[in-house]
Amino acid sequence: MSIVTNSGIERAPEDSGASVGNDTLLEVRDLKKYFPVKSGGVIRRTVAHVQAVDGVSFTLGKGKSLGLVGESGCGKTTTGRLITRLYDPTSGEINFEGHDIGPLTRRQMMPIRSEIQMIFQDPYSSLNPRHTVGTIVGTPLRVHNMVPEKKTLARVQELLEVVGLNPEHYNRYPSEFSGGQRQRIGIARALALQPKLLVADEPVSALDVSIQAQVVNLLRDVQDEFGIAFLFIAHDLAIVRHFCPEVAVMYLGKIVEIGDRETIYEHPHHPYTQALLSAAPDVKQAAIGGRRERIRLEGDVPSPINPPSGCRFRTRCWMAQEICAKQEPPLLQIGKTHKVACHFAGEMHEAPQRPVTTGLLGVDDQGNPSNGTPVAEIHDQPGYADTWFDLKTQSVTSST
Amino acid sequence: MSIDISERPDGMAAPAHPEDPYLVVESLTVKFPTHDGLVQAVTDLSYTVDRGKTLGIVGESGSGKSVSSMAVLGLHDPKHTRLSGSIRVDGAEVIGASEDRMRKIRGNSVAMIFQDALTALHPFYTIGDQISEGYRIHHRVSKAEAKKRAVEMLDRVGIPQAGRRIDDYPHQFSGGMRQRAMIAMALVNDPQLLIADEPTTALDVTVQAQILDLLQDLQREFNSAVIIITHDLGVVAELADTTMVMYGGRAVEYGATREILTHPEMPYSWGLLGSVPDVTGDADARLIPIPGNPPSLLNPPTGCAFHPRCPHVDKVPGDLCRTTLPDLVPGDRGENHLKRCHLANPGEIYAEEVLPEIAPDLIDPTTGELIPELATVDPDEV
Structure with missing residues (x-):
């Protein structure tokens, strides 16, 4: 186990710096957002914090897409809104093209706003009912002086055509359009500034099934054509799998598993990911008949005001043991592009009997400090390292 | 705790023929007069639900799935609704029943x-x-x-x-x-018939699974008839014994769930299956959406309501799809599978054109045939 402590886990600074290569568009490092909870009465003291996002790190390459999945209240929407700076982060870095946009003022953010755009969930409330489509799509162009005033209309019509709407309809109001068409208007508005990053927050969950596919295909076309990177936030695992080559699973403000699509969907190592996947109803089940065996998660997501100690999933986890309450599992890289935060990480029915993290944390199997030397600190770094902790051999390996 | 079904203090009569379907809906038509004209929400809808069985009703918003089941409970305001046809709950007619009588049924047996x-x-x-x-x-x-x-x-x-x-x-x-x-x-009140209108749509997947498990457990315990209304084909696949696909206020396909989902014979059902990505299968495959938008029920299309969005219209000779409404009749697969479509050989089109696009992993790459264990349906089980 000493090999582990010496190399690999605690990465050298230049190692993580290397991940901010030319291909990286966005690097989020230890991002946190705590919302204050105020008491009643005249003096509204802050009595607690909702830990909506608590130490999230990931990278997103140019023109790539990352899917964020999780249940409501897991912090995926807050993460998206932090990246678009609709919220101010409590701490952490949001490096967009190498610059931390977290502490920027409103004025300083202005030029960057055109590079990061957002598509909202509800196409009924995200469009101003008193503005025509032309005004809605044209406003970003005017605000950012993208095109001369005279050419605004032409550009708006061009955008409407891109998203598959009739360009002649620019002077109609949102109420004249159906849900799917409204979502297209929202997409046209987001595309108006030719952004490099689009944060799509549940872009299709408010739409009918047959319309969802149209919009997902449109987003794909837009990505292929303009090379836009997507942060795709959704609770529908099938849609995320379809859209994103890389997927992060969030639970109570933390990423519990992140990796490439094949690994996450075929070989999930975190019990929560396994539960999510087994809970999703599957059409193909009809051919086999009846309901398949599924993992039954009991209860609801705990309150983020007072999250459980140690592993946040332990209150609903069927594998939880003593160590899970005492030690928080680090987000450990266990494959080339696969990280998981669980003491008993392993595939379904193959979970290890002993916690895999004891050597790294310097604790015994019950989670009490032991004689082993703990690794000073296991900080989760964005991106993936070249070396990782192999679960089978319990040692650090690399791809070569 | 014990809940005895036979003990019904309200004095409702015990069912005369326990093997008869609990709910029989026959040519139900629901129309709403509005300022813009008559909304034909549900047209000529017939189905039955047996005790202890589950019917899944699938369709887009505005396909009439909620309206038809609200009629079972008599929830439409008679002043603003034109109802015709017949709805029999345990043999007793519901349409035209007095409000007092409805009140005895509502929340009690249904x-x-x-x-x-x-x-x-x-x-x-x-x-x-x-x-x-x-x-x-x-x-x-x-x-x-x-x-x-x-x-x-x-x-x-x-x-x-x-x-x-x-x-x-x-x-x-x-x-x-x-x-x-x-x-x-x-x-x-231990209802004999439970109508669940999108019971899990607003919920997360893990909670959805809990609720679906609960519904199934309760159904087994009380032997109730259940109607589950949803747009999620996955929910239907796992819960329903029979499935009805609705479009534009009409049933377009009706039969055993396994049969409908493995051998759909109506292009709209194909479209629904093609629109949903699933958690297995090829991730890079493009989704095949249904083009266009759901029809207006104020002014439904002539002929088959699906024809403006149907990619197979030209396979039907003449202008049949545009002029004539197809009947809901048994197709090639027997009495248990009704479809409303003019296509003469839907089985072949589905196997040759649709399935390779929407589910290539169900096709054996060497022979080009359906993989048997996924495709065949045992006739005894249907």
């Missing part, structure tokens, strides 16, 4: 679980009051007994510390718990 639990629960009354209200209306019991029953029901649907949570208000419950409370409310 109950409904609504989609959005936050708006369906009254914010001013405690959960316990809302659950026991229905019980006290149909049973001569004291408040205390009704409350005891409410606690029992909350416990049954899996709410922890039911005795303490009974005095909570809806806003103190989480989304999943509210949905459970709604189910408890619907089940408080």
Whole structure:
């Protein structure tokens, strides 16, 4: 186990710096957002914090897409809104093209706003009912002086055509359009500034099934054509799998598993990911008949005001043991592009009997400090390292 | 806790023929006169649900799936609705029944679980009051007994510390718990027929799985008939015995779930199957959406309502799709599978054109044939 402590886990600074290569568009490092909870009465003291996002790190390459999945209240929407700076982060870095946009003022953010755009969930409330489509799509162009005033209309019509709407309809109001068409208007508005990053927050969950596919295909076309990177936030695992080559699973403000699509969907190592996947109803089940065996998660997501100690999933986890309450599992890289935060990480029915993290944390199997030397600190770094902790051999390996 | 089905203090007659379908809907038509014209919400709809069985109704918003099941409970305002056809609950006609009679049925032998639990629960009354209200209306019991029953029901649907949570208000419950409370409310009188209108749409997947498990357990326990209305084909695949696909206010395909989902014969059903990515299968495959938008029910298309969006219209000779409404009749696969489509050889088109696009992993790459264990349906089980 000493090999582990010496190399690999605690990465050298230049190692993580290397991940901010030319291909990286966005690097989020230890991002946190705590919302204050105020008491009643005249003096509204802050009595607690909702830990909506608590130490999230990931990278997103140019023109790539990352899917964020999780249940409501897991912090995926807050993460998206932090990246678009609709919220101010409590701490952490949001490096967009190498610059931390977290502490920027409103004025300083202005030029960057055109590079990061957002598509909202509800196409009924995200469009101003008193503005025509032309005004809605044209406003970003005017605000950012993208095109001369005279050419605004032409550009708006061009955008409407891109998203598959009739360009002649620019002077109609949102109420004249159906849900799917409204979502297209929202997409046209987001595309108006030719952004490099689009944060799509549940872009299709408010739409009918047959319309969802149209919009997902449109987003794909837009990505292929303009090379836009997507942060795709959704609770529908099938849609995320379809859209994103890389997927992060969030639970109570933390990423519990992140990796490439094949690994996450075929070989999930975190019990929560396994539960999510087994809970999703599957059409193909009809051919086999009846309901398949599924993992039954009991209860609801705990309150983020007072999250459980140690592993946040332990209150609903069927594998939880003593160590899970005492030690928080680090987000450990266990494959080339696969990280998981669980003491008993392993595939379904193959979970290890002993916690895999004891050597790294310097604790015994019950989670009490032991004689082993703990690794000073296991900080989760964005991106993936070249070396990782192999679960089978319990040692650090690399791809070569 | 024990809930005895035979003990029905309301004095409702025991069913005459237990093997008859519990619910029979025959040529139900629902129209709403509006300022813009007559909305033909449901047209000529017929189906049956047996005791202990589940019917899944699938369709887009505006396809008439909720309207038809609300008619079963007599929830449409007669002043603004034109109803015709026949709905028989346990042999008794519901259409045209007096409000007093409806009130005896509603929430008692037939109950409904609504989609959005936050708006369906009254914010001013405690959960316990809302659950026991229905019980006290149909049973001569004291408040205390009704409350005891409410606690029992909350416990049954899996709410922890039911005795303490009974005095909570809806806003103190989480989304999943509210949905459970709604189910408890619907089940408080041991209904013989339960209509669940999108019971899990607003919920997360893990909670959705809990609710679906609960519904299935309760159905087994009480042998009730269940109608589950959803747009999620996955939910239907796992829960329903029979499935009805609705489009533009009409049933377009109706049969055993396994049969409908493995051998759909109507292009709209193909479209629905092609629109949903699943958690297995090829991730890079493009989704095949249904082009266009759902039809207006004010002015439904002539002929087959699906023809403006149907990619197979030109395979039907003449202008049949545009001019003539196809009947809901058995197709190539026998009496148990009804479809409303003019296509002469839907089986071949599905196997040759549609399936390779929507589910290439079901096709054997060497022979180009359907992989048998996924494709064949044992006739005994249908």
